[in-house]
Amino acid sequence: AKELGRNNYQWYSMEMERKMSRSLLIENGLKTALKHHRFHLVFQPQIHMLNEELTGVEVLLRYEHPELGSISPIEFIPLCEQTGIIDEVTHWILTEAVFHQLEWKRKQYPRVKMAINISPLTIEKKGFVQYVKNLVERTGVDPSLFEFEITEDAFMNFTEEVKSHMLELQNLGIRIALDDFGSGYSSLKQLKDLPIDKIKIDRTFIQNVPAIERDQAIIESILDLTSRLNNEIICEGVETKEQVDYLITQNCLYAQGYYYSKPVNSTELEERWFKKMQK
Ligand code: C2E
Ligand code: CA
Numbered sequence: 001a002k003e004l005g006r007n008n009y010q011w012y013s014m015e016m017e018r019k020m021s022r023s024l025l026i027e028n029g030l031k032t033a034l035k036h037h038r039f040h041l042v043f044q045p046q047i048h049m050l051n052e053e054l055t056g057v058e059v060l061l062r063y064e065h066p067e068l069g070s071i072s073p074i075e076f077i078p079l080c081e082q083t084g085i086i087d088e089v090t091h092w093i094l095t096e097a098v099f100h101q102l103e104w105k106r107k108q109y110p111r112v113k114m115a116i117n118i119s120p121l122t123i124e125k126k127g128f129v130q131y132v133k134n135l136v137e138r139t140g141v142d143p144s145l146f147e148f149e150i151t152e153d154a155f156m157n158f159t160e161e162v163k164s165h166m167l168e169l170q171n172l173g174i175r176i177a178l179d180d181f182g183s184g185y186s187s188l189k190q191l192k193d194l195p196i197d198k199i200k201i202d203r204t205f206i207q208n209v210p211a212i213e214r215d216q217a218i219i220e221s222i223l224d225l226t227s228r229l230n231n232e233i234i235c236e237g238v239e240t241k242e243q244v245d246y247l248i249t250q251n252c253l254y255a256q257g258y259y260y261s262k263p264v265n266s267t268e269l270e271e272r273w274f275k276k277m278q279k
């Protein structure tokens, strides 16, 4: 047993080392990623299920590491947060997003709202609201086209600063959405305490409906609760026709998920969605 213990320990430390060096490799890459154009944005449609019309898109960040290739944001966003580059990365995302909005306006596509994920670490910063304000003033972009999606996590809870900055952003005309509602740290406490315009129900609650009855009871209670709050509600991770039909019977009208579209680049978004809308 002692022998096994030692082997396990060795295996464990080797595994740790392997993970560490991958993280270090990614961290190093991230430091120069902005300069080397290794980030790009993709867009996932948000749909009104009754008429299948596009109402908005969620902006999602993609990162290509020079040696490791494409890396999931689930892995690299926390590294951006830990190394402190998340603010700069978010500024880049916002500038890029505004650029796209102005471009779409110039091309006379219909208005499509953009949901952008913002780390609570960034919202908390003193200069963030001013940064957004300047960006809006400098470019003349319509701030009501933007919605900031936020989630609390293990390392960052919503402080008084976060709350007051949310209010300031709302005063600028930007909407606030509570992301991943019902999962982990995104819960009733946030609904009670935060200025929220929209609730995004986590995909774990959509995954097994209508198949599993217990899950039906849960999602129906969530919808019942959230629908009383005068917030817009959207379900994420909608993958099947059965889910769409079921959610409509539950009076939930907005969805995002692979059933409608995976995240696509801006060219595909224009070709597949905007041009159709113009006709
Ligand atoms: P999230 O904000 O919950 O984003 C939704 C994730 O679910 C996206 O993964 C999306 O591709 C995926 N998804 C969409 N529809 C479906 C579906 O029908 N089924 C399944 N199984 N998955 C679906 P992605 O792009 O890998 O992003 C993962 C997470 O990384 C995001 O979760 C968000 O927390 C974070 N993230 C991504 N981009 C950014 C960003 O620009 N800034 C920040 N701060 N975080 C970001
Ligand atoms: Ca999100």
Ligand code: CA
Pocket (backbone or CB within 6 Å): 179, 180, 200, 202, 236
């Ligand atoms: Ca989400």
Ligand code: CA
Pocket (backbone or CB within 6 Å): 151, 179, 180
């Ligand atoms: Ca998430």
